[in-house]
Amino acid sequence: MVGEILAVRCGRILTPLREISDGVILVQGGRIVSLGVNGELTVPSGAKTLNFEDKIAVPGFLDIHIHGGGGHDVMEASEEAATGLALFASRHGTTSILPSTVSAPHHSLLKVVKVLGEMVGRETGGAELLGINLEGPYINPKMRGAHNAKHIRLPSVNEFKDLWKMSGEQLKIVTLAPELEGAEKLLAELHKLGVVAAVGHSDATYSEVVEAVSLGLSHATHIFNGMRGFHHREPGTVGAALLCEKLTAEVISDNIHVHPEAVRLLTKVKDPSLIVLVTDSIMAAGMPDGEYRLGNQRVTVKNGVCILESGSLAGSTLTMEAAIRNTVRAAGLPLQVVLRMATVNPARVIGVGERKGSLEPGKDADITIIDSEVNVYATIARGKVVYGKDLLGR
Numbered sequence: 001m002v003g004e005i006l007a008v009r010c011g012r013i014l015t016p017l018r019e020i021s022d023g024v025i026l027v028q029g030g031r032i033v034s035l036g037v038n039g040e041l042t043v044p045s046g047a048k049t050l051n052f053e054d055k056i057a058v059p060g061f062l063d064i065h066i067h068g069g070g071g072h073d074v075m076e077a078s079e080e081a082a083t084g085l086a087l088f089a090s091r092h093g094t095t096s097i098l099p100s101t102v103s104a105p106h107h108s109l110l111k112v113v114k115v116l117g118e119m120v121g122r123e124t125g126g127a128e129l130l131g132i133n134l135e136g137p138y139i140n141p142k143m144r145g146a147h148n149a150k151h152i153r154l155p156s157v158n159e160f161k162d163l164w165k166m167s168g169e170q171l172k173i174v175t176l177a178p179e180l181e182g183a184e185k186l187l188a189e190l191h192k193l194g195v196v197a198a199v200g201h202s203d204a205t206y207s208e209v210v211e212a213v214s215l216g217l218s219h220a221t222h223i224f225n226g227m228r229g230f231h232h233r234e235p236g237t238v239g240a241a242l243l244c245e246k247l248t249a250e251v252i253s254d255n256i257h258v259h260p261e262a263v264r265l266l267t268k269v270k271d272p273s274l275i276v277l278v279t280d281s282i283m284a285a286g287m288p289d290g291e292y293r294l295g296n297q298r299v300t301v302k303n304g305v306c307i308l309e310s311g312s313l314a315g316s317t318l319t320m321e322a323a324i325r326n327t328v329r330a331a332g333l334p335l336q337v338v339l340r341m342a343t344v345n346p347a348r349v350i351g352v353g354e355r356k357g358s359l360e361p362g363k364d365a366d367i368t369i370i371d372s373e374v375n376v377y378a379t380i381a382r383g384k385v386v387y388g389k390d391l392l393g394r
Contacts, residue, residue: 003029005047006383008367009038010057015359016339025057027365030383034361050385052369055377058339059358060095060366061320062346064173064276065133065222065250067100067294068283069319074099075295077112083124088286090126090386092319093376095366096347096356097127098172100280102295103136103144103151106159110166117167126386128366130352131172134163135221138186139201140177145226146314147201148297155182157189164193171195172350175221177202178212191216196349199247201226202237209240213247219349220249222280223266225257225313242269248349250278253326254318256305260330267331276349277323277341282306282315325374335374 006027013023013035024041026033034041043049067074070088072081082099089097099116101109116132136147138155155176164171173196176183190197199209200221205228209217220227220241228236235242241249249270253263257280266275279285284292284301292299292306299306299314306314320342327338347357355364369378369388378388 005033005044006365007043007047007049008052008057008380009049010052010369011054013057013359014336014339016058016336016343017358019336023057025359025365025367027367027380027383030365032359032361032363032365035359050378052377055369055371057359058368058370059343059356060368060379060381061093061324061342062096062130062356063089063094063279063320064098064346064350065100065135065278065280066097067102067281067315069279069281069285071283071287073283073293073295074101074116075104075108075112077108077115079115079119082116082119082129083126086124086126086129087386088126089320090379090381091286091376092321093368093370093379094127094320095368095379095381096130096352098131098133098350099129100133100135103139103147104295105151106162109134109137109163113163113167113171117170120168120170126381128381130350130356131170132167133173133175134171135175135200138174138176138180138183140180140203142203143177143201143226143228145201146294146297146308146312148295154180155186157182157185160186160189169193173198173219175200177204178217179204179208183212184215187212187215187217194351199227199237199241203228204237204240206235206237206240209237210244213244218246218248220247222252222257222278223249224262225252242266245271245274248274248276248345250276252280252316252318253277253323253330254316255326255330257313257316260326263327263330264332267333272333272337272341273345275341276346277320277327277338279318279320279323280316281318285317285319287317321370321374321376328374
């Protein structure tokens with residue numbers, strides 16, 4: 001480990017597994033060297049110090065379901081768009097992302113995953129790309145939401161293998177409807193490759209989801225949205241996502257996709273360690289109201305709500321710090337607990353918990369500086385300041 005030592009001093013550090021008051025984090029070579037109470041932990045002479053004495057240091061947020069932001073759309077299939085998205089995400093405290101696709105022709109998806117796969121782990125000047133989230137095309141047309149019906153198709157192992165190879169084996173999550181013909185074979189392939197299989201945009205019954213879990217299903221894409229709802233005689237996809245302890249569940253906590261009381265219900269029924277906050281944001285996030293697109297579909301944004309011509313919601317304008325803030329208010333949970341839904345939990349879901357998701361010696365120095373209202377003041381990704389109101393002038 002070489003290079004300049006950076007000392008990040010804060011009024012509080014939420015790792016988020018423990019709390020340190022008047023703490024300092026020592027960073028070198030892009031990783032955390034040590035952390036502890038200021039004065040008890042020796043800061044080497046010559047270290048560059050960043051003082052945030054009235055702020056809170058937390059792990060950088062991981063957004064594992066993001067379609068766009070800051071005027072950039074993942075489906076543009078360009079390094080420029082992916083880099084722009086990474087920069088946008090970092091301004092909101094996010095240090096790691098899984099760019100997410102939408103249903104599209106096979107040749108289009110091949111182009112997208114090739115570009116994104118080549119950018120995994122590369123320097124972006126913002127958030128790090130950890131892989132790719134393939135949302136669609138293997139979904140149920142009945143529950144398509146904002147997905148273009150023309151591009152939805154049955155699960156295909158051969159088609160998936162093409163995408164897997166073209167991505168450089170960087171597909172981390174695949175959303176599918178387990179009730180569809182071919183889903184069982186695709187689940188087996190995903191399990192073999194260690195890819196997270198997620199139920200989403202699905203009309204599966206409770207028993208069909210439980211059966212899929214036995215075949216390797218382990219995650220639920222944006223719970224409540226795009227899935228068969230709960231009924232007391234048929235708990236549906238929602239019921240299975242709520243009750244199955246082998247399923248982690250994403251939630252879009254923007255008070256639009258999911259009512260705050262439904263978020264509170266989720267945290268009452270499902271263990272918080274199994275809940276993951278995501279944005280599901282599109283290119284309109286961080287932009288003024290107007291006309292945008294999601295893939296090849298036009299989206300109208302009014303008062304921050306994204307709507308297709310059909311009237312369906314089309315992603316969000318949510319950012320991760322707002323998702324955390326909304327969840328704290330809706331669920332009435334301590335910030336420290338909700339932070340895990342944006343850090344520890346998503347890192348574990350996609351298998352990067354050994355280096356991401358918490359502030360510990362040896363892990364990547366992904367650090368976000370916030371205040372008690374979860375406003376972001378600075379973002380450090382792999383030891384580099386990529387956003388700072390008083391540090392970089394942006």
